[in-house]
Amino acid sequence: MEIAVIGGGNGAYAAAVDLTENGHHVRLWRRDKDAFQAVLDNQTIHVKDHNGSRTVSIKLASTDLKEVVNGAELIVIPLPAVTQQSLAKQLAPVLEDGQVIFLPPGTFGSYLMSKVLVDEGCKAKVAFAETGTLPYLARKYDELTVSISGRATRLPTGVFPSERSEQAFEVLRKAFPSIEPIQDALDGALMNAxxxxxxxxxxxxxxxxxxxxxxxxxxxxxxxxxxxxxxxxxxxxxxxxxxxxxxxxxxxxxxxxxxxxxxxxxxxxxxxxxxxxxxxxxxxxxxxxxxxxxxxxxxxxxxxxxxxxxxxxxxxxxxxxxxxxxxxxxxxxxxGRTMENLQLASKTKAELKEILEKGLLQYEIS
CATH class of the missing domain: 1.10.1040.10 (N-(1-d-carboxylethyl)-l-norvaline Dehydrogenase; domain 2)
Structure with missing residues (x-):
């Protein structure tokens, strides 16, 4: 499967390596070109885990977001929640219909990023999914090396909008077989450890x-x-x-x-x-x-x-x-990230549940 991994932290490096070794075609994007230069030059990442140390060649490391995202079935974003709003603005012009955006974990970033995409005029029909933790216990030693000390065995995951869950889980399971479907994205956000x-x-x-x-x-x-x-x-x-x-x-x-x-x-x-x-x-x-x-x-x-x-x-x-x-x-x-700042505090539980199921496009969210 064609997978885009977004970010330059512990989780992004671990995902790029692990998904590559599991047979997927991985493209890795990072906005900090200077810190990313060693990977850009070598198109490889060093990894250490229970199988020892080795160098893994990934399909593409690039600072061109469109090049990395175009054609990807799955977009994995293991970045801190504080980056989600600005990243959504960058993604808005390059997303394509049918893509699944995975936030491990999301901190209800699925809703926030969807709202930004709507505000930015993005028309791509994408699904977000968020889970309770990173798929990896990982730490970077330097800008070319990551250590993976554990992998998730259970990943409770909810989809936004939940009406697209079937298609999203079909894509997600190809990359992360340990995913366990739950009701919706807020269900996933409230699993965040x-x-x-x-x-x-x-x-x-x-x-x-x-x-x-x-x-x-x-x-x-x-x-x-x-x-x-x-x-x-x-x-x-x-x-x-x-x-x-x-x-x-x-x-x-x-x-x-x-x-x-x-x-x-x-x-x-x-x-x-x-x-x-x-x-x-x-x-x-x-x-x-x-x-x-x-x-x-x-x-x-x-x-x-x-x-x-x-x-x-x-x-x-x-x-x-x-x-x-x-x-x-x-x-x-x-x-902080609150119901008030997400413009949800005035919603009833029934209204929130409908948004979680149907998404944002039919709602006035200004």
Whole structure:
């Protein structure tokens, strides 16, 4: 299958390599030409995983977005949510009917990007899909090398608009056999693990993060008190899902940590594999890191706003969002990705469900 991968981060490099090795024709686009130059020159990426180290030649690495997107059945965008609005503007003139755009995870970016496409006058009939996590546990060593320490075994995925689900899942399964269909894109957005796992880890570890040169939030930073906050926050997510009519499995975060629990997105024992190696040590500048700007400012703010829209109490989420706002000096409930800023706060549940099913073209969204 012809696949376009958009981005230059951990997930994009991992997807380009993995999909190529699974027999697909992969074209990789990145906007930062200077950082991308080594891949452009070699048309290869180095990869390290349980099979060892090797160099993989991809079909095309390019900074020409049209060249990469044209003719692709599937467009994989494993980029932080903060990039989605600007990227949608760039994609608007080059998208084609029938393409499937995959956001792993999406943070309800399927709706946001669709709205931008409509605002930009894009007429292409595309489907978006978003899931609860990246298909890979991956880290780049440098601009030519990626390490993949795990692959998702279950990817709960919803489609926007959901009436195009059948065609979208037919395409998605060719690339990601572990995909599990769920109701719609909001169902997928509320599977996103990032806004549950990362806000407690960075905020409750803020002292050691800013003090020590090296601090692994996933290892020594994951203690009982933090796990308890994870559980409380995740229970609020699940109550929101239930209020919207979404049913089990809810993929509770506890299953990621408990080997005896139901298989989570990366399979049993994934947490132990994650903390065994050195891949997950990384610098954390709290005001700018993606855990703050994506998982808090987009994901957690969205969760709080949906809870308030539904009149579902979310005290843990609200408290963490308030603390994060103090850390960054910005009211993230006002500036973040929220029902209000997505122009959805005035909708009823029935109206939102119809939008999720039918899409945006027939609605006034200005």
């Amino acid at each position: 990032g806004p549950i796992i990362h806000p407690p880890l960075i905020l409750m570890n803020a002292g050691p993060i800013e003090h020590f040169d090296k601090w692994d939030i996933h290892n020594e930073g994951t203690q009982t008190s933090i796990r308890n906050v994870h559980k409380a926050l995740d229970n609020e997510r699940i109550k929101i899902r239930e209020a919207l009519g979404y049913t089990k499995p809810h993929f509770p975060l506890d299953d990621h940590y408990n080997i005896e629990g139901e298989e989570w997105m990366y399979g049993n024992g994934a947490h132990e594999k994650l903390v065994d190696g050195e891949d997950w040590f990384e610098p954390l500048e709290l005001k700018t890191h993606r855990y703050m700007r994506e998982d808090v400012a987009c994901g957690l703010a969205f969760l709080v706003s949906v809870g308030e829209w539904l009149d579902v109490p979310v005290p843990t989420a609200k408290g963490l969002l308030a603390i994060a706002s103090a850390v960054v000096g910005e009211d993230l409930r006002v500036t």
